[in-house]
Amino acid sequence: GKRWFCSWVCGCGGLAETAGDAFRQLSDKSLSAWKVERWVVHSVVVFVTLMTTAVIYSYLGNDSSKYWLTKSTFLIGVALLLTVIFVFAMIFKREQFQKDARYGAIGYFVIIMALIGFHLLSGEGNVFLFKSETLRKSYGFLIGSIFSGVIGTGFYPIFGNRVWCRFGCPMAAILGFQQRLFSKFRITTNGGQCISCGNCSTYCEMGIDVRAYAQKGENIVRSSCVGCGICSAVCPRGVLKLENGPLKGRIDGNEVLLGNDVDLMNLVNQNK
Numbered sequence: 001g002k003r004w005f006c007s008w009v010c011g012c013g014g015l016a017e018t019a020g021d022a023f024r025q026l027s028d029k030s031l032s033a034w035k036v037e038r039w040v041v042h043s044v045v046v047f048v049t050l051m052t053t054a055v056i057y058s059y060l061g062n063d064s065s066k067y068w069l070t071k072s073t074f075l076i077g078v079a080l081l082l083t084v085i086f087v088f089a090m091i092f093k094r095e096q097f098q099k100d101a102r103y104g105a106i107g108y109f110v111i112i113m114a115l116i117g118f119h120l121l122s123g124e125g126n127v128f129l130f131k132s133e134t135l136r137k138s139y140g141f142l143i144g145s146i147f148s149g150v151i152g153t154g155f156y157p158i159f160g161n162r163v164w165c166r167f168g169c170p171m172a173a174i175l176g177f178q179q180r181l182f183s184k185f186r187i188t189t190n191g192g193q194c195i196s197c198g199n200c201s202t203y204c205e206m207g208i209d210v211r212a213y214a215q216k217g218e219n220i221v222r223s224s225c226v227g228c229g230i231c232s233a234v235c236p237r238g239v240l241k242l243e244n245g246p247l248k249g250r251i252d253g254n255e256v257l258l259g260n261d262v263d264l265m266n267l268v269n270q271n272k
């Protein structure tokens, strides 16, 4: 899952866990914040895919005797790669996508249209209406310095320590797909034991309302979860557990065990 990168490798994650740790409780857990997060971070993925393509494209030429990879071959290659990924996801992972499949299709459509636009509207020294050199410099400054540097860390005291990871990081969004669709990682819950204290939600730096899942006895399989395990560490009732397990049945929660509804001794004896 995402744990290996966002919690162990990434420099921004390291900064969030150290300099930003005092702000972890400030991440907004509301449903509207979750909706905004999904829209923003997935739009960032579309934008970054296009910009990366545009920057590489700006280094290439049309003359096949000078360039082993020409502009048009490159664009066709990108379009084919994205089509293969899209078709694979729609055929094999359609169920997990649920209603998000529509947004995935919109994102794919926007990218393909933009690639056609690159092809039709770009010349030797420009991509769309922009000069290649200006495009590369502006992208580096606006995204590398302002967006990820100033906003990404300067907003810790307002939106919590993972504001960049939640709303701006394309790598986190891409790993989020991987986490949601292929990862074995999950936080399992035992709803019957939850006393709704809310410690887990308060400490979750990614703005996940862990308590809401725990109350329903649902496993937490969220694209944004970085697997830090803090929620399980702070739970006074041992409700949450950070686990790896088989993919099957990972999203469906266990049945909530409510003490009054079941004969607990029977259950214990069954599991012996």
Ligand code: SF4
Pocket: 187, 203, 204, 205, 206, 207, 208, 210, 220, 224, 225, 226, 227, 228, 229, 230, 231, 232
């Ligand atoms: S492991 Fe728990 S605290 Fe950490 S991001 Fe995931 S849900 Fe939040």
Ligand code: SF4
Pocket: 193, 194, 195, 196, 197, 198, 199, 200, 201, 210, 211, 214, 234, 235, 236, 237, 238, 239, 240
């Ligand atoms: S910390 Fe544990 S007991 Fe408290 S709300 Fe979360 S899951 Fe329930």
